[in-house]
Amino acid sequence: MPFLHKISLRSMLIMPIIIVIILSSLVIAYVSYEKNKKVTIQSVELQMRSATEVIKEKITMLKATVPKQEFNKKLSYALTQNKNTFQSTGLTPKQFKLTKEKDIQPFEEFNSTIPKLSKSIINEIYQKRQGVIHDNGLTLAFSQQVELDGSIYVIALTDREYLKPVYIYRNLLVGITSITILLSSIVGLFTIHKVTKPILLLKNLMEKVSEGNLETRINVGHSSKEMFSLSIGFNQMVERLHSLMIHLEESANQVTHSSNRLRVISSNSKLASEQIAAALEEVAGGANSQVDSSMLSLKHVSKISNNMIQASSSINNVGNSAGMAMEKAKAGTQLVNQTVNQINLVQVSVGKTAEMIKSLQEKSKQIDHILNLINDIASLTNLLSLNATIEAARAGEHGKGFAIVAQEVKKLSDQSGRAVQQIKEITDGIRIETEEVVMSVSQGLEVLKDGMNMVHQTESAFCDINNAVEIVANESKDVSSLVHGVTMQTKKLVDQMNDILAISQQFAGTMQHISAAGEEQQASMDEVSSETHALHHLAQELEKAMNQFKL
Numbered sequence: 001m002p003f004l005h006k007i008s009l010r011s012m013l014i015m016p017i018i019i020v021i022i023l024s025s026l027v028i029a030y031v032s033y034e035k036n037k038k039v040t041i042q043s044v045e046l047q048m049r050s051a052t053e054v055i056k057e058k059i060t061m062l063k064a065t066v067p068k069q070e071f072n073k074k075l076s077y078a079l080t081q082n083k084n085t086f087q088s089t090g091l092t093p094k095q096f097k098l099t100k101e102k103d104i105q106p107f108e109e110f111n112s113t114i115p116k117l118s119k120s121i122i123n124e125i126y127q128k129r130q131g132v133i134h135d136n137g138l139t140l141a142f143s144q145q146v147e148l149d150g151s152i153y154v155i156a157l158t159d160r161e162y163l164k165p166v167y168i169y170r171n172l173l174v175g176i177t178s179i180t181i182l183l184s185s186i187v188g189l190f191t192i193h194k195v196t197k198p199i200l201l202l203k204n205l206m207e208k209v210s211e212g213n214l215e216t217r218i219n220v221g222h223s224s225k226e227m228f229s230l231s232i233g234f235n236q237m238v239e240r241l242h243s244l245m246i247h248l249e250e251s252a253n254q255v256t257h258s259s260n261r262l263r264v265i266s267s268n269s270k271l272a273s274e275q276i277a278a279a280l281e282e283v284a285g286g287a288n289s290q291v292d293s294s295m296l297s298l299k300h301v302s303k304i305s306n307n308m309i310q311a312s313s314s315i316n317n318v319g320n321s322a323g324m325a326m327e328k329a330k331a332g333t334q335l336v337n338q339t340v341n342q343i344n345l346v347q348v349s350v351g352k353t354a355e356m357i358k359s360l361q362e363k364s365k366q367i368d369h370i371l372n373l374i375n376d377i378a379s380l381t382n383l384l385s386l387n388a389t390i391e392a393a394r395a396g397e398h399g400k401g402f403a404i405v406a407q408e409v410k411k412l413s414d415q416s417g418r419a420v421q422q423i424k425e426i427t428d429g430i431r432i433e434t435e436e437v438v439m440s441v442s443q444g445l446e447v448l449k450d451g452m453n454m455v456h457q458t459e460s461a462f463c464d465i466n467n468a469v470e471i472v473a474n475e476s477k478d479v480s481s482l483v484h485g486v487t488m489q490t491k492k493l494v495d496q497m498n499d500i501l502a503i504s505q506q507f508a509g510t511m512q513h514i515s516a517a518g519e520e521q522q523a524s525m526d527e528v529s530s531e532t533h534a535l536h537h538l539a540q541e542l543e544k545a546m547n548q549f550k551l
Contacts, residue, residue, distance in 0.1 A: 012422060014185075014192045020415045021184045024408055025177045031404050033170045037163065041139075044091075044162045045132045048141030048155055051082050051093075052130075055153055056143050063147040076110040082155070083112075090164075094156040097148060098125060105151075115156055125152060134159070202234060214242040226367070237356050244352070251342035256540070258335040263533070265328040270526070333463070367427050378417040385410035454534065 058078040066074050079095050086093045096106050096114045102122050104114055121135045129144040129152065139162070142154040198218070205216045216238065218231045385406045392403030 381413040
């Protein structure tokens with residue numbers, strides 16, 4: 001039901017309680033009023049029947065013992081005594097008779113108010129001849145008197161008159177019920193406020209944590225055992241998450257610093273490799289020029305010797321640059337190892353966080369168990385109300401009040417079951433949100449694993465760079481020795497131009513090989529530079545993610 005999301009937790013908890021209290025109080029008040037009214041009516045009917053029987057006996061006695069001329073006076077006295085009996089209880093009866101002609105007549109020498117009766121009521125009285133009927137706010141008790149020429153003696157009371165105490169009791173009961181509802185609502189509202197206060201506080205703190213504020217802590221004070229345990233678990237989770245974020249921030253800073261250094265080193269290595277490539281191109285050009293000069297003229301031998309000296313110097317520079325590149329590659333490898341260790345620490349911390357959230361899920365399951373227990377109690381109460389209804393049915397007329405109470409117990413049990421269901425839906429929503437947090441942490445672990453793979457790839461690239469630099473260094477040493485020998489031969493063997501030409505051709509081939517190696521080194525350095533930029537981008541993304549949290 002989407003509209004439930006717009007109702008606060010306190011309203012959801014207090015509304016069923018207030019509704020149950022109002023309904024139960026109204027039902028109890030209504031049942032009590034109807035029961036009291038019924039008892040009062042039965043009592044008045046019994047009193048009126050008794051009065052008709054007494055008057056009937058007195059009329060019979062007077063007919064037998066009193067002369068005819070004194071009969072009306074004695075009858076008036078008897079009717080007055082009957083009237084005084086009712087007046088002692090605060091009632092004013094109306095006494096009259098119905099003749100055979102169905103006319104309403106007063107008794108002679110007795111003054112009494114005569115009500116208006118409809119023909120249908122008069123006919124019903126003549127059909128029954130004895131009993132009690134109710135009509136238009138009047139209660140009529142009647143009995144046929146043979147001694148009165150077959151007339152029917154009727155005594156009447158207004159319902160409003162004898163039900164006045166019942167109405168007073170009803171108003172009093174309504175007032176007490178209203179006060180009870182008000183007090184119960186106040187107590188329920190206070191209790192719900194007390195119970196939901198730590199829950200709402202925890203909700204607000206969870207919103208702050210979701211916004212990145214890890215400095216929040218909860219202090220519920222005096223509360224239930226479950227809420228106290230939940231607050232401790234929340235504080236521990238935030239503490240550990242705060243520690244994890246601090247470690248993660250330190251690791252991110254180290255990764256950023258290392259990536260910056262690695263980028264600088266890779267830039268220097270790339271520059272060195274470019275210098276090596278340029279030098280190799282120059283050497284290759286010199287070698288080709290040397291071959292051409294040897295073939296053209298012996299006069300260029302001295303010039304070739306000078307070029308060889310320059311080539312020897314360039315080769316030495318290449319060797320030095322290769323040594324520097326090797327040292328920087330080793331330093332980059334060490335930084336990659338440190339990055340691996342830091343990411344491993346982050347992975348362990350995130351794993352602990354996932355375990356804590358799983359523990360929170362277990363506590364949510366314990367709450368579900370308690371709700372199931374309450375639901376079982378409600379079911380047992382429902383069964384108890386059913387048994388009570390059966391027993392009330394067996395008791396018959398005397399068990400009607402108990403049956404009504406059993407129905408109310410059943411209604412209360414149903415209300416409790418629905419309230420438990422609503423609370424269970426709320427705890428299910430909390431558990432779903434916790435599972436989403438677990439999924440987020442799992443995704444974070446996957447991102448860390450991808451970072452580990454990228455770091456391992458970077459480490460492998462550095463190993464390849466190290467090997468390539470060693471090859472270049474060794475080859476540059478060989479080339480340097482060769483160039484030195486060629487230089488000495490050009491000074492000593494001017495007359496052996498053919499040998500110099502052969503050596504120059506061999507030297508040109510060697511330079512091509514070195515040039516190819518330089519191109520491979522250039523490609524390796526480009527790859528290192530690309531991996532360095534990727535690592536730097538990853539460090540920036542990690543730093544952005546850390547900035548979302550307030551540590």
